[in-house]
Amino acid sequence: MAELRHIFSRFAAIVSEWTGKPAVFILALLSVIVWGTTGPIFDYSENWQLVINTGTTIVTFLMVFLLQNSQTRDTRAIQAKLNELILTSAAENRFIGIENLDEEDLKHLDRLVAKAAKRGGNKSARSIEEDETVGKPRVKQKGRRIAGAAPSDVDQ
Numbered sequence: 001m002a003e004l005r006h007i008f009s010r011f012a013a014i015v016s017e018w019t020g021k022p023a024v025f026i027l028a029l030l031s032v033i034v035w036g037t038t039g040p041i042f043d044y045s046e047n048w049q050l051v052i053n054t055g056t057t058i059v060t061f062l063m064v065f066l067l068q069n070s071q072t073r074d075t076r077a078i079q080a081k082l083n084e085l086i087l088t089s090a091a092e093n094r095f096i097g098i099e100n101l102d103e104e105d106l107k108h109l110d111r112l113v114a115k116a117a118k119r120g121g122n123k124s125a126r127s128i129e130e131d132e133t134v135g136k137p138r139v140k141q142k143g144r145r146i147a148g149a150a151p152s153d154v155d156q
Helices: 002-019 022-037 046-087 103-118 125-131
Strands: none
Touching (some): 002 046, 022 046
8 A cells, every 4th residue: 555655646746747847738728729729620519518628627637636645745845844944943843843733823823923023033932922911822832842733743
């Protein structure tokens, strides 16, 4: 099963890289132009319309899965790099794993960090937490991550 996942990941990476090239876009554009110009030949029949509808639906359906796989893998790689930068710098280690917080918590944390940046930029998350007076505290010192965040690979 792991081998099959590896094969799919490699396939998805190759296809997503290939489909992002200008030549592929031009090929798709030419296909639509050829299809459009053949309309009068086929008297704009239902079969003529069905060809483009079916083709684009199939390609779109399959590409969603391939591109999602590539994007998820890229996101994980970027997150691992960011975690490494946090761990090897003077940045707050408690920010590792915040990508696992829900949307409301992330927005709240973003507002708190922006507020701290406006006040001078050298306040830590601990200072942000101490300054917060409205609502439940979102940022707490708890080991190396934010309270409520799922453990990252680094924490294990």
